[in-house]
Amino acid sequence: MKNFNYSIPTEIFFGEGQIKVLPEQIKKYGTKVLLVYGGGSIKKNGVYSKVVELLNSNDIKFWELSGVDPNPRITSVRKGIQLCRENNIDFILPVGGGSSIDCSKVIAAGYYYEGEPWDIVLDPSKIRNALPIGAILTLAATGSEMNAGAVITNMDTNEKLGTGNPSMKPKFSILDPTYTFTVPKNQTAAGTVDIMSHVFENYFSSTKGAYVQNRLSESILKTCIQYGKLAMEEPENYEARANLMWASSLALNGLLGYGKESRWSVHPMEHELSAYYDITHGVGLGILTPYWMEYVMNETTIDSFVEYGVNVWGINPDKDKLQIAKEAIEKTKEFFISLDIPMHLEEVGIGEEKLETMAKAATRHGSLGLFRPLDSQDVLNIFKAAL
Amino acid sequence: MKNFNYSIPTEIFFGEGQIKVLPEQIKKYGTKVLLVYGGGSIKKNGVYSKVVELLNSNDIKFWELSGVDPNPRITSVRKGIQLCRENNIDFILPVGGGSSIDCSKVIAAGYYYEGEPWDIVLDPSKIRNALPIGAILTLAATGSEMNAGAVITNMDTNEKLGTGNPSMKPKFSILDPTYTFTVPKNQTAAGTVDIMSHVFENYFSSTKGAYVQNRLSESILKTCIQYGKLAMEEPENYEARANLMWASSLALNGLLGYGKESRWSVHPMEHELSAYYDITHGVGLGILTPYWMEYVMNETTIDSFVEYGVNVWGINPDKDKLQIAKEAIEKTKEFFISLDIPMHLEEVGIGEEKLETMAKAATRHGSLGLFRPLDSQDVLNIFKAAL
Structure with a gap:
């Protein structure tokens, strides 16, 4: 067995109905939220409206970045960073599978990086800090909800590359298996x-x-x-x-x-x-x-x-x-x-x-x-x- | 499967030689350390002298509570709390197995509790806070190095009872398998x-x-x-x-x-x-x-x-x-x-x-x-x- 340094700080709220913890969890870290999601399946299965209802009823302001692709693009990351900077966003809330979470992670880190965000995909050592992230998972697959990694695609260069930094680990993730029924x-x-x-x-x-x-x-x-x-x-x-x-x-x-x-x-x-x-x-x-x-x-x-x-x-x-x-x-x-x-x-x-x-x-x-x-x-x- | 809230924040430094991280890890949390250990086996196998050398060479002040019994006693807890209060200790470092770690946890929590420490064993809901703990493990057994629980014995009443609070989870634990060779x-x-x-x-x-x-x-x-x-x-x-x-x-x-x-x-x-x-x-x-x-x-x-x-x-x-x-x-x-x-x-x-x-x-x-x-x-x- 090799030596290792173990650190898995992400808290998990697992099970049906755990979405109820969302407002109090967000409030630990921020007040202005970027809601990140994909093609709209969360609007069909009711997760989106539940999240919006909870944010609104708890006076948590939010902005939206939608249309994140299944292989999330650096173009979405750029848009997300811009939204965060323009609105002083201090918390990122992906609702979806690995794509939305990965995209959110690079937005979170890119927010603190002054150069072109693709740089921090090419070279993760440039990542110094990241905005706090909480994820609501709707697909069992990538494991991104509990780790520091992200995979981003650049369609201009035909590159799909992994990046990561401990600061990108979600603070918490909500895992409600019923959200994957659809x-x-x-x-x-x-x-x-x-x-x-x-x-x-x-x-x-x-x-x-x-x-x-x-x-x-x-x-x-x-x-x-x-x-x-x-x-x-x-x-x-x-x-x-x-x-x-x-x-x-x-x-x-x-x-x-x-x-x-x-x-x-x-x-x-x-x-x-x-x-x-x-x-x-x-x-x-x-x-x-x-x-x-x-x-x-x-x-x-x-x-x-x-x-x-x-x-x-x-x-x-x-x-x-x-x-x-x-x-x-x-x-x-x-x-x-x-x-x-x-x-x-x-x-x-x-x-x-x-x-x-x-x-x-x-x-x-x-x-x-x-x-x-x-x-x-x-x-x-x-x-x-x-x- | 039942709902659950997962939180395992303890960092683990696992493997031979990981003791080297001790000074930098302690310094994240405190400067005045209570070193807690048992019957002296750590003096025979060299772990004690290594720890003391690292503390001294990094100007970390420490006090000692030794003689913690295999079924750790509330009397040791009381002694430990007194030492912490008298010396404004801000970090607890058990070196041993579950006994030293459990004892340290209740000292850490008892430090913030004004009454008799046995109260917080009888009723864990009275625990509000705890001093930060880092553990050096020398026995594979109780798992105390990575959780919130502690078991303390009161020989006066023939009671051996479990207590616990999330604040009692060690911030880090050092697991060097060679420390268990003896x-x-x-x-x-x-x-x-x-x-x-x-x-x-x-x-x-x-x-x-x-x-x-x-x-x-x-x-x-x-x-x-x-x-x-x-x-x-x-x-x-x-x-x-x-x-x-x-x-x-x-x-x-x-x-x-x-x-x-x-x-x-x-x-x-x-x-x-x-x-x-x-x-x-x-x-x-x-x-x-x-x-x-x-x-x-x-x-x-x-x-x-x-x-x-x-x-x-x-x-x-x-x-x-x-x-x-x-x-x-x-x-x-x-x-x-x-x-x-x-x-x-x-x-x-x-x-x-x-x-x-x-x-x-x-x-x-x-x-x-x-x-x-x-x-x-x-x-x-x-x-x-x-x-």
């Missing part, structure tokens, strides 16, 4: 894959002896497997929505990664797909993951796949190691198929044309992963396998 | 049982649908089973010590309990044993746990024991439910025996004399547990079974 099937599936992928990025690691972290990781994976399909079939199943929602936060709040060395693989590959083709992040992850697993599984890494197969998929440990590993990957693929995740890039409109460009872009800062490092040729091979 | 076999065993017992108290619950919490709980149990015996046999096995240490914090920082209804059973029973006979807490828990399991396992609760047997002990799920449950309890008992935990109260000097008195005392605030509520007759039956 999430459509395909988004529920993509969110489930996203959660699993966050776990995989840390689980498949070259760090030895991080036993407790690996068992915790398997807990989250099992939760996704137990409830992913169920939440699609029964969108108002509270138990399924609640378990997925809490799993999404735990998958990426640091808990599973602390004590392990990690450099991600599938996420940076997928970010290129999203940056060039604007596809749903979780779908891209779902397509790439099994091919990535097949590609990186070798004599050095096989034990991790055996561990995964036995502990997560319940494969008989007496079987041959290679057989267990292959079965584990096959089961992963079958599970994603059961969620109606496409298994080929061509199904989401991605052909051969830009694979090389994207493979180079994915590795522009060096090889991906530590478990089995991937250079641009490796990434290209995985992309081609996934075509 | 923990003797019997304490390593008792600590491992204590960790498992904390998990059991929340795991065996009547709350339905807390799937993710149950899987996380099993992670911690598996970690104890994997490393408990190994840490006894190879006291300087870093991997074993590190996994147990981190498991101890995660077992009781809230993570496993949030979203579940719980009212503890075995801990309050054991507290009476410790209060009357001053036995090692983890040993008392180890003796009682299997008898408690046998006593509470019935038609209503059997599924939880089946889940436990299959997921933690790898018992074949195709077996008969009753057989799985019984096997799970048997395996628990065998594991404790492998740790050299006695399996009978008489082995630790507890006879029949006070069983009835202790059973009544354990239930003086009402029945124990929600999973299978226990009145004083039930507790007496379990005590008798454990004789």
